[in-house]
Amino acid sequence: MTIKLFVNDEEKTWDIAPDEFLAETLQKHGYASVKTGCGAGACGVCTVWVDGKPMLSCSALSARMNGRRVTTLEGVEDEARALAQKLLDEGVDQCGYCSPGFIMLVLAMSRELTDPTLEEMKEYLNGNLCRCSGYQGKYRAIERYLKGTEAPRP
Ligand code: FES
Ligand code: FES
Structure with missing residues (x-):
């Protein structure tokens, strides 16, 4: 499936798997600041912002990011x-x-x-x-x- 989103104010169109999580999608596209630890919403190391609010990217489905504004440390x-x-x-x-x-x-x-x-x-x-x-x-x-x-x- 395809999603369109903004990452650090740049528009992106990405193909993702339906069960892919945002941390993985961002890492695949070179956002090296996005780390993963527990992978289960318990450590906070994967925190990014979605529409200006902190979100655990290991637990947020990329499919839900269509039209959203994501900010990483690079931004x-x-x-x-x-x-x-x-x-x-x-x-x-x-x-x-x-x-x-x-x-x-x-x-x-x-x-x-x-x-x-x-x-x-x-x-x-x-x-x-x-x-x-x-x-x-x-x-x-x-x-x-x-x-x-x-x-x-x-
Ligand atoms: S990797 Fe631990 S909360 Fe996301
Ligand atoms: S986990 Fe090593 S400095 Fe925080």
Whole structure:
């Protein structure tokens, strides 16, 4: 079957299998930021936006994307780079595998919530699992990203 959709504001016409999931379709077409982990909606690593809202691409059928607007990390590169720098400044990234999904979620949160509290952040981001680095440094990095402040230098 054929779907027409917009990916990062570019119109695409793709042939897909009826049972294909969005993560697979995006990976096949070169969107290298889209990772998969559990493949079952439980880890958040595959998060992209569909019509501006976060969605787990491992669990979204590509057949349902006809006419929709999909955004991957490649489509928000400047913001992603700025947030990634804050994460680096806090020294929280280890393997980095969770980062694309995490960044997509944080950038969605920054559009939805004004000045979120720590509890609101935790609630918004609780679908994204990080197996190596823990979360405290990540929350500090997000706070600095949202407030535009720098990490203290040693
Ligand atoms: S790969 Fe999609 S939620 Fe884990
Ligand atoms: S930094 Fe390795 S899973 Fe998060």
